[in-house]
Amino acid sequence: MNGEDKLLDESFFARETTVVARDLLDKVLVREIDGQKLWGRLVEVEAYLGPQDIAAHSKGGRRTPRTEVMFGEPGRAYVYFTYGMHWCLNFVTREAGMPQAVLVRALEPGPGVGRCGGPGLVTRALGIDRALNGVPLVPPDLYVVDDGAPKRRVFVTPRIGVQGTGRWEKRLLRYVVDSPALSRPIRRQRLRAR
DNA sequence: ACCGCGATGCCCT
DNA sequence: GGGCATCGCGGTA
Numbered sequence: 289m290n291g292e293d294k295l296l297d298e299s300f301f302a303r304e305t306t307v308v309a310r311d312l313l314d315k316v317l318v319r320e321i322d323g324q325k326l327w328g329r330l331v332e333v334e335a336y337l338g339p340q341d342i343a344a345h346s347k348g349g350r351r352t353p354r355t356e357v358m359f360g361e362p363g364r365a366y367v368y369f370t371y372g373m374h375w376c377l378n379f380v381t382r383e384a385g386m387p388q389a390v391l392v393r394a395l396e397p398g399p400g401v402g403r404c405g406g407p408g409l410v411t412r413a414l415g416i417d418r419a420l421n422g423v424p425l426v427p428p429d430l431y432v433v434d435d436g437a438p439k440r441r442v443f444v445t446p447r448i449g450v451q452g453t454g455r456w457e458k459r460l461l462r463y464v465v466d467s468p469a470l471s472r473p474i475r476r477q478r479l480r481a482r
Numbered sequence: 483a484c485c486g487c488g489a490t491g492c493c494c495t
Numbered sequence: 496g497g498g499c500a501t502c503g504c505g506g507t508a
Contacts, residue, residue, distance in 0.1 A: 334500070336500075343500070344500085345493095345500080350494090352493075352494070353493085354492085354493065354494085368492090368493090368500085369491075369492060369493090370491090370492085370493095370499055370500070370501065371489085371490070371491085371492095371499060371501045371502080372489065372490025372491040372492075372499090372501095373489070373490055373491075373501075373502080374501050374502075376500065376501085378500090391500060393500085406501070406502070407500070407501070408501050408502065409501090409502080447500070448500075448501095449499090449500050449501075450500070471501095
């Protein structure tokens with residue numbers, strides 16, 4: 289992480305969610321906590337597409353205390369708690385009023401950072417919890433940069449943990465690059481490259 | 483390799 | 496009260 293890094297700003301996140309998800313791969317998520325910088329390279333994300341998307345928290349336009357952040361400005365963190373023990377980090381996308389987001393599922397961890405092969409592991413390794421819900425993705429606390437690293441080939445699969453056989457469950461809204469840090473290994477034959 | 487399940491607590495109906 | 500955008504372990508193979 290050096291002076292060449294370019295911060296991904298609000299205009300980056302204000303675009304179509306699937307495009308944001310794809311573009312986030314190979315970018316670097318940075319967390320600064322207690323004066324130390326923890327980071328990891330994004331290798332697995334998922335798009336959640338709002339009211340029409342039956343797997344999204346904002347399905348049907350649900351506007352509740354939990355989903356409120358997704359209805360607001362793009363480029364903020366949406367952090368929620370699940371299964372009694374895990375925090376999950378999302379980036380809010382699209383303009384205000386369109387409750388869409390990208391879930392961070394895996395990172396290639398930087399030096400001194402623990403395993404990040406799963407959404408709960410990412411937040412544990414980077415010290416992310418409800419205190420960061422709703423914060424803008426700007427330094428110093430939590431932000432994403434382009435460090436100029438080469439972009440790898442992107443693969444798409446159905447989203448993890450989304451049950452059912454309907455259209456939304458089958459949609460290829462999980463975006464990954466081939467990495468040992470993924471939450472689940474790629475099965476080459478079933479994979480569709482783009 | 484796959485499958486089942488317990489942990490644990492918040493959210494929403 | 497049911498379900499959950501999870502994880503890690505233990506069993507079977």
